Amino acid sequence: MDRAPLALGLVAFALWIFAVNHANSLAMNSYGLVSVLGWPYFFGLVLIVVAFTVELLRIRLRPNHLALLIAVLLFFVFGTASAVEPVAGLESSFIHAGFIQYLLQHGHTLNNYDARFSWPGGFSLAAVLVNFAGLSNALAFLRWFPLTIELLYMAPLIVIARYSGVGQRAAWLGVILFYANNWIYQDYFSPQALNYLFFLVVVATVLACWQPARAEDTAVRGFVRSSVAKVRALFTGSRLRGLEARSEWSSSSVLAVILLISLIALASSMSHQLTPYVLLLELGACLLTRRLARPELIVVVFLFFIGWLSIGASNYWVGHLHQIFGAVGQLTGTFGSNVKSRVTGSVSHRLIVDARILGTIAIYSLGVIGALRRRPDSRALEALAGVPLLLLVALSYGGEGLLRAVLFGLPFVSLLGASALLPNRVGPIRAILPQLPFRRLGRKALGAVVAVVVLVMSFNTVVVRGGNDAYESYTNGERAAVNYTYNHITPGETVGIVAPFLPIGFRDVGLIYVYIAVGQGTVLLPVRASGFVKNHAAFVILSQAQESWGVNVAGYPVVWEANLEGSLLSKGYKIVKAWPTATVLRAPLSIIRAT
C-alpha cells in the first residue's frame, strides 16, 4: 500500500508512452493536440492525479515521491506535443535558432534587424552550448525544450513553496497547481523561458534566505484602524531599509546570495526585455512584506536593467521609444489588445480561448479564496501574486502583456490556490474568512476535492495548451518545404508566406528576406497574389499550418489556400515541389528581377 502511489505513477507513465506512440499528428483537427490523443492518455492522466493525491494526503509526506509524481505529470502536460509532433512547434523558436546560428557564424549580433537581437544574452548562451555539443545549429534543442525547462523550473518552485509560508501539503499542492495551470506557452525555445528560470531562482533564493524578523503587530483593533496601521507599517524607514527581515544564514552565505542575485540580474538584463521589470517589482514586494533585508538588490536590478536598455539595446529604442513607454497608464487599450483581440475565429478556436480565460479566472479565484482562508506570518505571497499585474499599467508589450503578467504571478497564485484547500491555521495574521466546515467532511472528501481540482485544471491545460497546434505545430512536409526553399534561393531574394506559421527563419539570417502577407493582427485583409508579386517573392510556401490558421483564426473560407495557389499560378508562379502538407512555388524571372 505504501508503494501504491508510485506504482500508479509508473503505470500512468507507461500509458503516456503508449498513447504518444499511437497518436497520429497528421490526423489533428481544429481542436489541436487533444484531438489525436486516445483513451490511454486520459486514463493515465487520471491515474497520475490520483497517485499524487494519495501521496499528498499520507500522514507522513515523502518529498521524493511527490516530486517524482509531479515529474510524470510534466510529461503528460508539457512532453506530449514534443513526443507526438515530428517537428518543434512555433515559428519563433526557429527564428531564435536562426539568431543563434548567426552568432555562431559571425561572432556578433546583426544590428537593426530584429528587436530581440538587442537582448542577445540567451542567444549567446545557446550558441556556446551548440558549440560545446559540437552541433552546427540549435535545431536539435527545439523539440524537447519545453519539457526540459519545465523540469528545471521544479527545483526553484519547490523552494518557493517551502519558504512561502504555506503548509507543507499546500506547498506541494501549489507546485502541481502551477503546472496544472501553466497553459501559457512561454516555455518554447526562447530567452523568456530561460529568464523565467532566472526569475524563479531569484525569488526562491530571497524567500529562502530572509524571513520576517518578528511577528507582525496585530494589536490594533478594528478593521479600518488595523488596515491603516498595516499600510503605514509598509513604508516605515526600518522596513524600507530591510531591517524587519533577518537571515539565519552566515554572513558569507548571504553575501554569496547577494552576488548571485546580482549576476542573475545582469544576465537577465542582457537577455530579456520584460523579466528585469518583474524582478524589480517582486523584490520590491519582498522588501515591503519583510522578506528582503538588502534593499540594495532592488537598486542593482534597476541599474543593470536601465543601463543595458540605455546602452546595449539602443539599437532597439532609437526611433521608436514609444514602443517601450507608449502604453504607460493605458490599461483599457492594453487589456483590449490582450484579451478582446484573441477572442475571434472559428468555434473551435473561440472555445480554446474561452477555456484559457476561464482557467485563468478559476485559479485566480481559488487564489483569492486561499488568501482569505489562510493564517500567514506575512502577506508576502499575496504581494508576490499581485505585483506582476502592474506590468499591464506600466508597459507596452504587444498582445502578450497580460499572458506574461499571469505567468509571472502563477507560482504564487497557485500556492494561494492550494491554501484555499489546505490553509495553514496557526499564523499570527488572522484569516479573513471564518473557518468553513469543509474539514469536518474528512480526509477522503478532501482528497476527492483535491483530485478533482487538479484533474480538471490539468485536463483544461492539456486541451488549451495544444489548442493552437493545428497551426502552430508543423509536419515533416512543411519542414522539407522550408529546407528546399533555403537550398534553392539566392541570397538577397525573398520568400513569401501568408502568415507566420511555418518552421522558417532558422538560417541565412540577414541574407534571405521573409515577406509575410498578413500579420497576426485583428484586422485581416484578404490575401492576394499581387502582394507576393509586388514584394518580388522569389518563392512562395503554402502549407497546411497556414491553411488551418486562415480557416480557424482569420475566418477565411476553407478553399482559400487553393484559390491563392490558383491566383499565383495565373501570375506566372510555378509549383516546383510539393508534399502532402506543403507546396513550394517559384516566381518567374520577370517578378524576381523587378527588384
Next chain:
Amino acid sequence: MNGVFFVASGALAAPPAVLVTMVASLILLAIRAWAGTVGLTLTRRVSLYVDGAIGIFFVLFVLFVIIRFKSLA
C-alpha cells in the same frame, strides 16, 4: 574637457556617462550591502555619506539615461 562634457547634451548622452554613474553606484551599493551583511556598524556620518553618494550617483544615472533617450530617440 570637463566643461565640454557638462555643457554638451551629446556628451551627456554618450554611453560612458551612463556607465560611469552606474559603476559608481554599484560600488557604493556593494559597500553598503557588505557592511550591512557582516554586521559592520558604520557611524551615522559615514552612513549618511554612503547613502548620499548613492543617491547622487543614482540621480545622475537616471538623468543621463533620460538625456540619452531624449537626444537619440
